[in-house]
Amino acid sequence: MTMGLHIPEYLQDRELVASEDLARDPVFWLAHLLLTIGDPGEPTEPYGVDAAAYDAMVDRLSDPELPWPVVRIRFDGGHTAYAVYANEEDENNVEFFVRHPRWGRLGHLGQCGADDARPGLSWTELRTLATRTQDGGEGLTDPSERLLLLLPMLGDAALPAEARDVVARALAHCGIRADAAGELAATLLGEPDPDGGPRWTVTEAAPVAVCSSPYSPRRVPLALGITPDQAQALATALGGTRAG
Template structure:
């Protein structure tokens, strides 16, 4: 049974439903990365995904007649990152944001789809959120799934050499054919190779890094207006302990 999700600060008239059950199907992961970062019309077969299953998943993720699918990543300090497939009658977006129940606001990471905004995460932040371990929480728990869910928000000029292998292993874990995972990872990370890509810096006034991109909601500190203690807790959740070897 699908369970409704209530996010008080999000669009109040939209029906949201927890949809982590869809992630058991490799078709979801291929659809997610191609809808948000690639070409959704690309053939699914080379990646080991049945074409009909892929087409059905794309239809489900973009259907305005059904409740909007929500995917969650719980992280340190009681924070939760959300990816919402926002399906209006005339356009589709995937909204990414982080929330804490004590904030009274959302920290917007960005969007993919008809209304593009981003990036919303540095590589360090992406790994911290993917590897953050939480007990008894709703949402995705495996690091590979968490990494791929939030990958569309990545934008960072300072990428480590092992990034492609990490993403490829995550794709393989989620059902993409091992032989095709590395090539797909290279495509998804292609724009990260640009030296002029987004830079992330923190200031003495706020511990949460801001992004140099003119298109990123994080040109200002994330969840602007939260208290200094809340900002410190959020910065800690985004930096996290060293994840070690993936």
């Protein structure tokens, strides 16, 4: 069952709909990941997903005539992460941001699509958001679903060796064929780039890490303009980030 959704700091002329019910369908996860990271035209049967069902899901997620689907993740300190399928007549984007009801603004992680801007999360932050569930309220609570929802925002030159296995287990848990999950995980993560990949550092300006990538919204502190106490609370909720 879906319901209308209001995000005070977001676009007020767009109808939004809470869409966590999509997470029960493996077809959603394949569509979400191929639309944002992979090749949306890739054959889907090897992953255990019927092609017609996949096409129908892509149509549902990108239809500008329908309310925009929103999937949420609540995490520590009263924060919420959002993925919004923002569908205009002439372009489609998936926008990712975080919000706290006391900020009066959004913290933009990035977006995928016509106006691509990322990465928005380090591996440490992604794992933290996947596993630290705040009780109460709406949103995804399953760690595998939370990880896959935010995976398109990942960019980190220091990915650990176990990253592929972690993502593969999440894919299999969410209904992707187990014998194909490892290959898909490798495709989604891409080739490691320890020399030129995005790096995350904490600066004197704010306790929340910033990203070295020129294409990342997080070249400046996340939710720039919040109070120092709010920034520290956000940094803690994101699990802290290694320096250097």
